[in-house]
Amino acid sequence: MFLALRELRFARGRFALMGIVIALIAVLVVLLSGLSTGLVNDGVSGLKSMPATAFAFDEGTMTDNAFSRSLVDDEQLEYWAQAEGIESAEPMGVSIVNGTSDQGTQVDLTLFGVEPSGFLAPELSEGSGLGAPDGIVVSETARAAGLEVGSVVTLDRVGLDLTVVGFTAGQATFGHVDVAYLPIGTWRLIASNTATPGVPTEATVLAADYPYSSVVALRAAAGSSIDIEAGDDAAGTMTMLRTEAFNASPGYEAETLTLSMIQVFLYAICALVVGAFFTVWTIQRTHEIAVLRAVGASSGYLLRDGLAQAAMLLVGFTAIGVAAGVGLGAIMPEAMPFELEAAPVAFASLLTIALGLLGAAVAVLRIARVDPITALGGQR
Amino acid sequence: MTTHTVNTALTNTAPTSTPALEITDAVLELGDGDGRVRALDSVSLRVQPGEFVAVVGPSGSGKSSLLAIAGALGKPDSGSVRVHGTDLASLNRAAAARFRLRNIGFVFQSGNLIPALSAADQLRLVARLAGNRVVEPEALLAELGMAHRAGHRPGQLSGGERQRVGIARALVNNPSLLLVDEPTAALDRDRSQEVVAILAERAKRSAVAVVMVTHDRDVLGHCDRVLEMVDGQLSELSAAAMGSGTGQSSWNS
Ligand SMILES: Nc1ncnc2c1ncn2[C@@H]1O[C@H](COP(=O)(O)OP(=O)(O)O)[C@@H](O)[C@H]1O
Ligand SMILES: [Mg+2]
Numbered sequence: 083m084f085l086a087l088r089e090l091r092f093a094r095g096r097f098a099l100m101g102i103v104i105a106l107i108a109v110l111v112v113l114l115s116g117l118s119t120g121l122v123n124d125g126v127s128g129l130k131s132m133p134a135t136a137f138a139f140d141e142g143t144m145t146d147n148a149f150s151r152s153l154v155d156d157e158q159l160e161y162w163a164q165a166e167g168i169e170s171a172e173p174m175g176v177s178i179v180n181g182t183s184d185q186g187t188q189v190d191l192t193l194f195g196v197e198p199s200g201f202l203a204p205e206l207s208e209g210s211g212l213g214a215p216d217g218i219v220v221s222e223t224a225r226a227a228g229l230e231v232g233s234v235v236t237l238d239r240v241g242l243d244l245t246v247v248g249f250t251a252g253q254a255t256f257g258h259v260d261v262a263y264l265p266i267g268t269w270r271l272i273a274s275n276t277a278t279p280g281v282p283t284e285a286t287v288l289a290a291d292y293p294y295s296s297v298v299a300l301r302a303a304a305g306s307s308i309d310i311e312a313g314d315d316a317a318g319t320m321t322m323l324r325t326e327a328f329n330a331s332p333g334y335e336a337e338t339l340t341l342s343m344i345q346v347f348l349y350a351i352c353a354l355v356v357g358a359f360f361t362v363w364t365i366q367r368t369h370e371i372a373v374l375r376a377v378g379a380s381s382g383y384l385l386r387d388g389l390a391q392a393a394m395l396l397v398g399f400t401a402i403g404v405a406a407g408v409g410l411g412a413i414m415p416e417a418m419p420f421e422l423e424a425a426p427v428a429f430a431s432l433l434t435i436a437l438g439l440l441g442a443a444v445a446v447l448r449i450a451r452v453d454p455i456t457a458l459g460g461q462r
Numbered sequence: 463m464t465t466h467t468v469n470t471a472l473t474n475t476a477p478t479s480t481p482a483l484e485i486t487d488a489v490l491e492l493g494d495g496d497g498r499v500r501a502l503d504s505v506s507l508r509v510q511p512g513e514f515v516a517v518v519g520p521s522g523s524g525k526s527s528l529l530a531i532a533g534a535l536g537k538p539d540s541g542s543v544r545v546h547g548t549d550l551a552s553l554n555r556a557a558a559a560r561f562r563l564r565n566i567g568f569v570f571q572s573g574n575l576i577p578a579l580s581a582a583d584q585l586r587l588v589a590r591l592a593g594n595r596v597v598e599p600e601a602l603l604a605e606l607g608m609a610h611r612a613g614h615r616p617g618q619l620s621g622g623e624r625q626r627v628g629i630a631r632a633l634v635n636n637p638s639l640l641l642v643d644e645p646t647a648a649l650d651r652d653r654s655q656e657v658v659a660i661l662a663e664r665a666k667r668s669a670v671a672v673v674m675v676t677h678d679r680d681v682l683g684h685c686d687r688v689l690e691m692v693d694g695q696l697s698e699l700s701a702a703a704m705g706s707g708t709g710q711s712s713w714n715s
Contacts, residue, residue, distance in 0.1 A: 084583075084586070084587055084590055085576070085578070085579070085587060088578045088579055088583060089578040091578070092577065092578035092615070093578065369574070370574075370576050370577070373568075373570065373574045373576070374576070374591075375559070376533070376535060376562070376568055376570075377562065377563065377568060377588055377591070377631075378559045378560065378561075378562035378563025378564070378566075378588075378591060378592070379559070379563075379591050380556060380559055380560075383591065454535055454559075455530050455535045455536055457568070457570055457574065458526045458529055458530060458535070458570065458643050
C-alpha cells in the first residue's frame with residue numbers, strides 16, 4: 083500500500099471528487115433504508131404489536147389486502163379453538179372506514195374488532211379500555227387528526243356514532259391508517275350492514291346476529307407448536323404466521339418492492355460509477371504500470387495495491403456518507419416515517435462497499451494486461 | 463535463491479571471467495504476415511562487468527528490441543541470452559520479473575518516474591519490491607548530486623534531475639546490468655554530458671555493465687565501446703566513425 087497511499091494523497095482532488103459521489107450514494111442508501119424500515123414499520127405496526135402467533139384467513143383469500151377481504155364464520159373459529167397447541171383463538175374484524183369527528187375533521191380509521199377482555203385487547207396509554215358498545219380505543223397517531231378522549235366520530239353513510247374512550251401507545255397503524263379498536267360485537271353490527279344512525283347499544287349489537295369475523299387470531303400455548311396444515315384442513319382456512327401476514331396488509335408488498343428496487347439501482351450505480359472511475363484512473367496510469375512491471379513489480383503486487391486503494395476510498399467515504407445519513411435521519415420531521423435500525427444500515431453500507439469494490443476490481447484487473455515491454459521508448 | 467547469490471557475488475566485485483551480458487546469435491521476429499520484420503538478425507554481444515557500451519543506429523533498426531531481450535522483457539526466437547551466467551530462457555514470466563528486480567536496472571527515456579512519488583520514495587518503492595524495507599535512499603541520491611531534491615516529486619524536478627533520479631532508482635537494488643534507452647532524448651547538451659558521465663562513472667565504480675541506446679553522438683566519448691545497429695544487425699563501430707566524440711575509446715577488461 084506504499085504506492086496506493088501516496089497516489090491517494092497526490093491525486094487527492096480526483097479521489098475527493100469520486101469520494102464525494104460515493105459518500106452521497108451512501109447517504110441515499112442510509113436514507114432509503116431508514117425510509118423503508120420506517121414505512122414498513124408504520125404500515126404494519128398495528129400488526130407487529132399484536133400478541134398473536136398467527137392469523138387464520140378464509141380458504142382461498144387473495145394474499146393482497148387479505149385482512150379486509152377474508153371472512154370466517156364462528157364454525158371455523160370453533161375448530162381452531164379446539165385445535166391442539168392453541169391457547170386461545172379469538173375472532174378479529176378488520177375494516178377500513180371513513181368518518182367525521184365532532185370537530186368536523188375527516189378521519190380514516192382501520193377498525194380492529196376484538197373481544198374487549200381477550201388477548202387482542204389494546205394496551206392503554208390513556209383513558210379507559212374497551213367495553214361500551216360505542217367506545218373505541220385509537221392509536222396515539224390519531225391525535226394528529228384532532229381526536230381526544232371524549233371525541234365522537236360519526237361513520238360516513240352508516241351514521242353510527244363512536245366515542246373515543248382511550249388511546250393505545252405506539253405507532254399503531256395498519257396500511258398507514260390509524261387503528262381504532264372496538265368491541266367485536268360493534269364491528270359485527272357495522273359489517274352486517276344493519277346499523278342505524280346514532281349510538282349503538284347492547285340491544286342493537288345483539289340484534290345484529292352476524293356470526294362472522296375477518297380472521298381468527300391464534301395464540302399458541304407456551305412451548306407447543308401449531309399444526310397449521312391439519313388445522314387449516316379441518317377449519318377450511320389458510321393460516322399465516324404473524325410475520326408472514328405482513329404481506330397481507332394493504333400496500334406492504336408494493337412499498338417494499340419499490341424501495342428495494344430503488345436500492346438495487348443505487349448499488350448498481352455505485353458499482354458502475356466506481357468501476358468507470360478506476361477504469362479511467364488505471365488507463366491514465368498505464369505507462370507508469372508498464373515501467374513498474376519492467377522494473378520487476380509482480381502483477382500480484384500491483385493488483386493488491388490498486389484494490390487496497392479502492393478499498394480505502396470506499397470505506398472512508400462510505401463511513402462519511404453513513405454518518406451524514408444518520409445525522410440527517412436525526413433531524414427528519416416527526417411526520418415522516420423514518421426509522422434507522424443498525425442491522426439494515428450496516429448491511430446497506432457493506433453492500434455499497436462490496437459492490438464498489440467489485441466495480442473497481444474489474445477496472446483494476448487491466449493492470450495484469452499491461453505489457454512491461456511498452457516501458458521502452460521508441461516506436462513500441 | 464540463486465538470483466540473490468548472483469547479486470551478492472557482484473557487489474563484492476566479481477571476477478571478470480563471467481560476462482555481465484552474453485547474447486549469442488539472437489534472432490527476433492516481430493509482427494505478423496506481411497508486416498513481419500526481423501528486429502534482431504543473429505545478434506551476438508558480450509559485455510563485461512564495469513564496461514560501458516553504447517548502441518547507435520537509425521530508428522526502427524532494433525535497438526529497443528535488443529534491450530528488451532537483454533532485460534528479460536522478451537525472449538528471442540532463437541539464440542541465447544545470459545545475464546551474469548543465468549540463461550534467461552529458463553525463466554518464466556514471474557521468475558523473469560523477480561530476476562529483473564534484483565539483477566537488471568532500467569533507465570528509460572526522460573526518467574519515467576512515478577508522478578506521485580518523491581525522489582526518495584521512487585527508490586524506496588523499488589527497494590521494497592525486492593523485499594528491502596530498510597534502504598536509505600538519501601545516500602544514493604547524494605552520490606548522484608540529488609540529496610537536496612530527495613523530497614521533490616518528478617513534476618518539481620528538471621529533466622536532468624529526473625534522469626539522475628531515474629539512474630539512482632535503477633541502481634538501488636545493486637544490479638549487475640544497467641540497460642539505458644535514450645537517456646538524453648529530452649536533455650540539452652550540457653545536461654546530456656553530465657548524465658552520461660554519471661553512467662560512465664557508475665559503471666567503473668560499481669563494476670556494473672551498462673548498455674546504452676542513444677541517438678546522441680556527442681556523448682559517445684564516455685563509452686568504452688560503440689556498436690551500430692542497422693536492420694537488426696549489430697556491428698562494432700571504429701573509433702574514426704564515432705564522429706565528434708572526444709576521442710579515446712579506452713578498453714576496460
Ligand atoms: N510490437 C511490434 N510488432 C511488430 N513490429 C514491431 C513491434 N515493435 C517493433 N517492431 C518493429 O521492429 C523493428 C525494430 O524496432 P525497435 O527495436 O523498436 O527499433 P529501434 O528501437 O531501433 O527504433 C522496427 O521495424 C519496428 O517497426
Ligand atoms: Mg527504440
